Amino acid sequence: MHELLGVIAYGIIGLAYFIYLVQEIPIIGVGILNIFIAPTNEEKKKLQSIAGLYSDGVEVWLIVAVGLTFAAFPDAFGQIFSGIYVPAFLLLAALIFRGLSVELIFKDDQPKWIKYMSLAWSISGILLMFVLGVFFVSIFTGFPYENRSMGSNIFNIFSTASISGGLLMIVLAFIIGTVWIKLNRLPELSDKAFGLIKKYGIIYAVPFLFALVLMGINNNVVSIISGQLFVANPVLIALPLASLFFFILVTLFSHLKKAPFIFGSYVLGLSLFFISGYLGTYPYILFSSVAFNEGITITESMASQTALVVMSVVILIVLPVVLLYQGYKYVYFFRKDKH
Amino acid sequence: MLEILSRLQFAFTVAFHFLFVPFTIGLIIFVLIFEHKYYKTDDIKYKRLSDFFGNLFIINYAFGIVTGIVMTVQFGTNWAEYSRAMGDVFGSPLVIEALLAFFLEATFSGIWAFRKNRISKTFRLVTVWMIFIGVLLSALWIISANGFMQNPVGATWIAEEGRVVFSSFSELFFNPYSWYMFLHTNLASILLTGFIVLAISMYHIQRKYHEDTFKISAKIAAWVILISAISMPIVGYTYMNFIAAVQPDKINMITNGISAAPEVSAVLPIIVKTAFHSMTVLGTIFILFGLYVVVFYNKVHESVNLKKIAFFMIPLPYIAIITGWMVTEMGRQPWIIYNMMKVSEGISTVPVSQVLFSIILLVVFYVLLFFMDYYLSIKAIKKGFEGEN
Numbered sequence: 001m002h003e004l005l006g007v008i009a010y011g012i013i014g015l016a017y018f019i020y021l022v023q024e025i026p027i028i029g030v031g032i033l034n035i036f037i038a039p040t041n042e043e044k045k046k047l048q049s050i051a052g053l054y055s056d057g058v059e060v061w062l063i064v065a066v067g068l069t070f071a072a073f074p075d076a077f078g079q080i081f082s083g084i085y086v087p088a089f090l091l092l093a094a095l096i097f098r099g100l101s102v103e104l105i106f107k108d109d110q111p112k113w114i115k116y117m118s119l120a121w122s123i124s125g126i127l128l129m130f131v132l133g134v135f136f137v138s139i140f141t142g143f144p145y146e147n148r149s150m151g152s153n154i155f156n157i158f159s160t161a162s163i164s165g166g167l168l169m170i171v172l173a174f175i176i177g178t179v180w181i182k183l184n185r186l187p188e189l190s191d192k193a194f195g196l197i198k199k200y201g202i203i204y205a206v207p208f209l210f211a212l213v214l215m216g217i218n219n220n221v222v223s224i225i226s227g228q229l230f231v232a233n234p235v236l237i238a239l240p241l242a243s244l245f246f247f248i249l250v251t252l253f254s255h256l257k258k259a260p261f262i263f264g265s266y267v268l269g270l271s272l273f274f275i276s277g278y279l280g281t282y283p284y285i286l287f288s289s290v291a292f293n294e295g296i297t298i299t300e301s302m303a304s305q306t307a308l309v310v311m312s313v314v315i316l317i318v319l320p321v322v323l324l325y326q327g328y329k330y331v332y333f334f335r336k337d338k339h
Numbered sequence: 340m341l342e343i344l345s346r347l348q349f350a351f352t353v354a355f356h357f358l359f360v361p362f363t364i365g366l367i368i369f370v371l372i373f374e375h376k377y378y379k380t381d382d383i384k385y386k387r388l389s390d391f392f393g394n395l396f397i398i399n400y401a402f403g404i405v406t407g408i409v410m411t412v413q414f415g416t417n418w419a420e421y422s423r424a425m426g427d428v429f430g431s432p433l434v435i436e437a438l439l440a441f442f443l444e445a446t447f448s449g450i451w452a453f454r455k456n457r458i459s460k461t462f463r464l465v466t467v468w469m470i471f472i473g474v475l476l477s478a479l480w481i482i483s484a485n486g487f488m489q490n491p492v493g494a495t496w497i498a499e500e501g502r503v504v505f506s507s508f509s510e511l512f513f514n515p516y517s518w519y520m521f522l523h524t525n526l527a528s529i530l531l532t533g534f535i536v537l538a539i540s541m542y543h544i545q546r547k548y549h550e551d552t553f554k555i556s557a558k559i560a561a562w563v564i565l566i567s568a569i570s571m572p573i574v575g576y577t578y579m580n581f582i583a584a585v586q587p588d589k590i591n592m593i594t595n596g597i598s599a600a601p602e603v604s605a606v607l608p609i610i611v612k613t614a615f616h617s618m619t620v621l622g623t624i625f626i627l628f629g630l631y632v633v634v635f636y637n638k639v640h641e642s643v644n645l646k647k648i649a650f651f652m653i654p655l656p657y658i659a660i661i662t663g664w665m666v667t668e669m670g671r672q673p674w675i676i677y678n679m680m681k682v683s684e685g686i687s688t689v690p691v692s693q694v695l696f697s698i699i700l701l702v703v704f705y706v707l708l709f710f711m712d713y714y715l716s717i718k719a720i721k722k723g724f725e726g727e728n
Contacts, residue, residue: 053453056445066411067433074426081415082687087570089697096405103401106713152690303427307505310431318438326446
């Protein structure tokens with residue numbers, strides 16, 4: 001029972017991170033694109049309106065994932081975040097400026113204010129995407145964790161795979177941000193954005209970067225498929241391959257400018273990537289890339305049964321309600337904005 | 340060195356975060372009052388007030404949110420040992436806070452910020468209610484975590500593992516310490532906001548800008564100040580009696596300026612004592628001021644001096660809040676979890692240079708944020724009602 005609750009909590013952390021990222025990428029993308037495609041205030045306001053409406057609600061999913069890691073796996077939480085100390089503060093800096101810029105860009109009409117805020121909106125988005133990409137790929141392919149420490153070298157979580165992950169998120173933000181603009185019926189702006197991402201070849205980078213992530217070219221030898229479950233069931237390799245397939249479709253549909261199809265392939269690709277990642281690290285909550293048995297497992301670090309029961313009950317009751325009203329918000333405003 | 344830096348960083352970031360928290364807690368209550376009145380009477384004056392103060396809410400809420408995330412992540416980065424020891428108990432309130440409270444606040448404040456002029460009156464009211472409920476729940480859960488650290492009930496300390504293990508949710512939830520803190524903190528937040536709303540209203544009344552409308556908010560603010568200022572010592576007194584039983588050393592610091600704990604330096608209890616007495620003196624001033632404004636309400640509008648006084652009063656409730664927290668947090672030293680774990684045992688082992696890096700980064704950013712918030716808030720206050728200048 002206790003262990004089962006631990007595994008469920010682990011799954012829900014993965015789910016919360018996924019729900020966060022899948023919504024964050026389009027919204028951040030809109031922000032990043034603002035300095036490239038929206039020179040006028042009127043255009044920027046349109047972008048702000050389709051990003052700002054959702055951004056706070058989306059960010060809470062990140063807090064839930066981080067908070068749940070704290071709650072369900074306290075030791076792993078402390079070890080992960082103190083281990084990635086500097087990247088964690090870069091993430092915070094990005095979150096601070098993204099959060100403020102999208103809300104406050106038009107709270108003052110001085111051109112200088114708007115200029116710097118729109119720049120902050122774009123740059124914080126790029127930084128946020130990069131750090132998140134590095135973070136997730138490190139979760140999936142392991143941290144350089146040994147003797148209860150990640151060492152004092154702040155660059156040690158950067159590897160070919162994790163940097164590719166960071167770049168992949170930036171590239172996806174450009175593409176899915178474009179799609180989000182299109183889906184929100186802003187045709188002139190989405191045409192400009194499509195022009196940009198095709199002209200600079202951004203759409204072609206997706207499968208290439210994702211392949212680098214999958215190959216797990218690392219400071220070490222671990223990849224997304226070297227975990228226990230993949231070794232025991234080689235058929236699971238179909239999952240990351242399927243996600244690669246969908247990321248190839250993202251490129252293909254971007255080439256054809258088919259917004260709904262790009263979005264669908266993106267959601268499927270990203271979800272399969274997360275499922276592969278979380279299956280790959282099982283049973284570790286902190287996966288070590290330098291020595292498997294140095295990692296921290298779910299059972300080793302899970303909270304007491306009482307704590308897990310309380311959390312599970314709350315999650316079981318509240319999570320569906322949250323999904324319902326947040327989902328309804330998208331439906332309601334998509335319909336309303338149509339008129 | 341590492342311990343001092345980690346403590347400094349936490350104190351700095353939490354104090355900065357708390358500049359925005361009480362103001363937004365109080366503001367959403369004012370907005371709720373105005374929005375209700377608007378819903379019932381259809382009077383445009385209330386809508387103007389609701390939009391105006393709602394805009395101030397959004398600005399400060401944005402700063403509150405981003406500085407709040409720093410707090411969550413910081414438990415992992417700088418207080419890994421504390422997180423390991425405390426996770427079993429702290430985790431649940433934190434998750435409940437995010438799920439119940441943050442989602443409500445964030446989802447609906449997005450609607451308020453970006454669509455309030457395009458939705459129906461009923462939807463507007465529902466939106467403000469949802470933000471209000473979210474704000475209250477958020478305060479409740481984070482305080483229940485802090486209440487546990489002051490008065491650890493509902494869990495047992497496993498000495499050989501160096502961590503607490505959760506045993507009873509109801510004991511944690513009904514911890515009297517938390518409820519006293521919850522009441523005290525919310526009243527303080529309402530009081531603080533009363534002062535700010537009064538000063539803003541007086542400013543506009545003096546410059547004869549929508550006088551009738553701002554007289555409404557000034558009157559409500561005056562009553563809010565008086566009622567919350569009188570309630571403070573009543574709650575505070577029973578709160579003190581309770582503390583005397585569970586944290587006698589804190590009372591010792593407050594009354595005698597000394598501590599029985601050998602780790603505590605001689606200066607700290609004196610600071611606690613001074614902070615406590617500053618808070619009570621300020622509390623008395625607030626009651627007198629509230630009485631004056633309510634009794635001589637009709638004169639108040641004409642008085643240029645009172646407008647100035649109201650403006651210069653604004654820092655005082657902030658100081659009272661900070662001194663209150665100083666008593667709460669310094670008064671429980673050396674414990675991070677009272678009588679269980681010491682602050683020095685809670686820190687992460689990270690290189691000192693990295694903590695220095697984060698402190699410098701945070702100080703630079705927060706100074707910038709402070710000026711941004713100040714600039715935008717003043718600008719929004721001076722601007723008055725949207726499109727009606």
